[in-house]
Amino acid sequence: MNYIIIVIALIVFFIENTFAENFKYNLKYVELADGIFVIEGDNTRLNSINGGAISNTSFIIGSKGILVIDAGPSALYAEQVISIIRSISSIPIKYLVITHHHPDHSFGVSSYQELGVEIIMSSSEIHRYEKYGKRLLRQMKNLIGEEWFLNTKIVDIENNKVFPLKINLGNHQIGIREYKNGHSEGDLVVVDIDEEVVFSGDLIFNKRAPTIPHANIDNWSKYIDILHNNKWKILVPGHGPIIRDKEELYMTKNWINYISKIAKEAVEKGLSPAEVFDKGISDQYKSYHLAQEVWNRDLPLLMKKYEYQ
Amino acid sequence: MFKLYLFLFILCFCNSATVLLAGPFSDFKAGAELSEELTSSPTVNRNMPTSDSLDQAIKNLDPQNSVMWDELRENLLGINSRVKFVEDVKVIMQDHVEEPHEVPLIVKIPKRLHAFTKFILIIENNPIQQVIELNPYKKIEALGMNVRLEDDSPVRAAVLDQEGVWHVGSKMVFVASPGGCSSPSCDPTVEICEQGEVGKIAVKQYGREGKAERIKLKITHPMETGFVVGVDGEVIPEYYVNKIHVDDNNGPIADIATYAALSSDPVILLDLPEKGQSIRVHVKDSQGLEFFSHNTM
Numbered sequence: 001m002n003y004i005i006i007v008i009a010l011i012v013f014f015i016e017n018t019f020a021e022n023f024k025y026n027l028k029y030v031e032l033a034d035g036i037f038v039i040e041g042d043n044t045r046l047n048s049i050n051g052g053a054i055s056n057t058s059f060i061i062g063s064k065g066i067l068v069i070d071a072g073p074s075a076l077y078a079e080q081v082i083s084i085i086r087s088i089s090s091i092p093i094k095y096l097v098i099t100h101h102h103p104d105h106s107f108g109v110s111s112y113q114e115l116g117v118e119i120i121m122s123s124s125e126i127h128r129y130e131k132y133g134k135r136l137l138r139q140m141k142n143l144i145g146e147e148w149f150l151n152t153k154i155v156d157i158e159n160n161k162v163f164p165l166k167i168n169l170g171n172h173q174i175g176i177r178e179y180k181n182g183h184s185e186g187d188l189v190v191v192d193i194d195e196e197v198v199f200s201g202d203l204i205f206n207k208r209a210p211t212i213p214h215a216n217i218d219n220w221s222k223y224i225d226i227l228h229n230n231k232w233k234i235l236v237p238g239h240g241p242i243i244r245d246k247e248e249l250y251m252t253k254n255w256i257n258y259i260s261k262i263a264k265e266a267v268e269k270g271l272s273p274a275e276v277f278d279k280g281i282s283d284q285y286k287s288y289h290l291a292q293e294v295w296n297r298d299l300p301l302l303m304k305k306y307e308y309q
Numbered sequence: 310m311f312k313l314y315l316f317l318f319i320l321c322f323c324n325s326a327t328v329l330l331a332g333p334f335s336d337f338k339a340g341a342e343l344s345e346e347l348t349s350s351p352t353v354n355r356n357m358p359t360s361d362s363l364d365q366a367i368k369n370l371d372p373q374n375s376v377m378w379d380e381l382r383e384n385l386l387g388i389n390s391r392v393k394f395v396e397d398v399k400v401i402m403q404d405h406v407e408e409p410h411e412v413p414l415i416v417k418i419p420k421r422l423h424a425f426t427k428f429i430l431i432i433e434n435n436p437i438q439q440v441i442e443l444n445p446y447k448k449i450e451a452l453g454m455n456v457r458l459e460d461d462s463p464v465r466a467a468v469l470d471q472e473g474v475w476h477v478g479s480k481m482v483f484v485a486s487p488g489g490c491s492s493p494s495c496d497p498t499v500e501i502c503e504q505g506e507v508g509k510i511a512v513k514q515y516g517r518e519g520k521a522e523r524i525k526l527k528i529t530h531p532m533e534t535g536f537v538v539g540v541d542g543e544v545i546p547e548y549y550v551n552k553i554h555v556d557d558n559n560g561p562i563a564d565i566a567t568y569a570a571l572s573s574d575p576v577i578l579l580d581l582p583e584k585g586q587s588i589r590v591h592v593k594d595s596q597g598l599e600f601f602s603h604n605t606m
Contacts, residue, residue, distance in 0.1 A: 143486065269515060270513060270523050270525050270578075272401075272414070272415045272576075272578055273413040274401045274403070274413040274414045274453065275401065275415055277402075277413075278401050293407060296405075296406075296407050296408075297407045297408060300408075300411065308527075
């Protein structure tokens with residue numbers, strides 16, 4: 001009898017442990033330059049294994065304060081990032097920059113607010129976050145599991161920032177610029193001026209097809225040229241591995257221009273998206289990670305936009 | 310003590326099982342009536358399809374394997390209907406659908422059937438199985454529309470010829486996240502949710518080869534299925550366009566009966582062999598409202 005109890009207890013213990021593991025982010029950071037850290041997201045679609053941690057989170061540890069770039073998909077995630085930061089440094093976390101309102105970048109915000117961190121986000125994206133946040137949160141829960149979003153809540157964010165903005169972290173000088181109506185209505189790009197590191201948010205995707213739900217392709221394409229022409233050593237994209245070779249920015253630019261061109265032509269001819277899907281994606285773009293999925297989702301949206309604008 | 314452990318064991322096992330069960334395709338199929346489970350949690354995340362899915366598609370398409378088909382045939386095509394499954398009625402749409410609320414499709418009809426007398430589009434595993442029934446007054450070469458898919462389903466286009474035989478073209482479609490009929494259709498993660506003016510009709514005409522043309526109409530309408538629970542927890546009652554009449558200066562082109570299996574803001578494409586003169590569209594909905602097009606040519 002005792003044996004049975006012990007065996008069952010062991011099984012319970014084992015299952016509980018593996019079960020608990022299912023809802024824990026496995027976050028690893030790398031130090032890119034002096035005091036600059038990146039936690040790379042799982043560069044794929046949202047799923048119940050990655051818990052929505054698909055985009056990159058960065059933090060800069062200055063002598064006077066710490067600045068975090070992007071809040072991640074949930075409170076659970078943000079808490080883990082905060083504990084990682086705390087394991088490296090005891091300097092106060094002073095600023096959180098949210099590059100845009102998409103859930104994988106913004107939903108961890110409440111954890112920072114509770115610590116009294118100053119939130120930096122463009123006014124249009126605060127508006128979107130507050131307007132669509134609750135519905136988005138419900139959808140995220142449906143999509144990848146309620147458990148990931150324990151304690152995640154949609155909060156009010158103070159809308160008082162004017163860009164460009166300069167922040168002095170002591171030994172790191174930070175510039176933040178807003179790029180209006182590109183990938184989103186107000187993407188923020190963060191630059192560490194001394195170290196020449198750029199944090200582009202989702203203006204740049206690396207090693208995967210970029211998604212375009214709120215995009216203005218022409219502006220976005222121009223912004224990529226601007227980023228390309230600026231002086232930097234390292235660029236941290238919104239998704240995917242860090243970039244040192246400027247040519248890699250054209251992966252994003254070429255894709256958005258290609259999908260936009262196909263959508264415009266289809267609208268002019270009065271095609272159904274079904275007919276465009278039937279033709280397939282050209283070989284050059286088929287090799288992008290998530291190409292088919294992003295194509296299927298974004299092409300009809302773009303066609304609709306071009307048709308009724 | 311033992312009971313406690315046993316309880317914990319069962320509890321944990323059940324929890325893990327639900328996680329494990331999110332395989333590529335569940336065996337579940339939405340029936341004619343939507344189950345409670347489906348209306349309460351419509352989106353089950355599923356992995357991308359595997360190579361097995363092609364075999365599965367072929368199997369599912371065979372009407373002999375369909376529990377639904379005989380009844381559907383009797384109800385929609387007629388008790389004594391004669392049916393031929395054909396290759397040349399082509400249902401063109403994605404094999405794997407990401408966004409099930411608005412799935413564009415086009416049915417290309419072969420030349421031998423251009424003078425058909427009735428067209429019905431059926432989505433077998435939808436709670437609303439019939440999408441449209443079209444009665445033409447002229448030859449039609451292709452028909453397009455955007456539809457809702459509740460779950461993986463055969464999509465069948467039935468074309469009635471002048472001898473009274475139905476020619477049915479089929480396509481198996483897999484849905485990544487089910488719920489096209491039972492979850493809210495606007496997804497703020499990917500689009501801006503703003504309800505347009507109900508009953509607004511946009512008509513566009515496009516030249517095709519020679520004199521042939523395509524008519525495209527878009528009707529702004531919520532097309533509520535009656536299966537969606539709103540933000541306030543109440544079921545949103547069904548409300549949809551149920552009749553579309555298309556004509557031009559030379560007389561009627563088609564009468565279309567429509568159902569809420571069409572997406573919100575439905576789009577209809579009609580390929581005609583000849584150019585229409587001043588296309589007009591007259592629409593009625595399930596609340597008895599009527600709408601007329603302003604030709605936007």
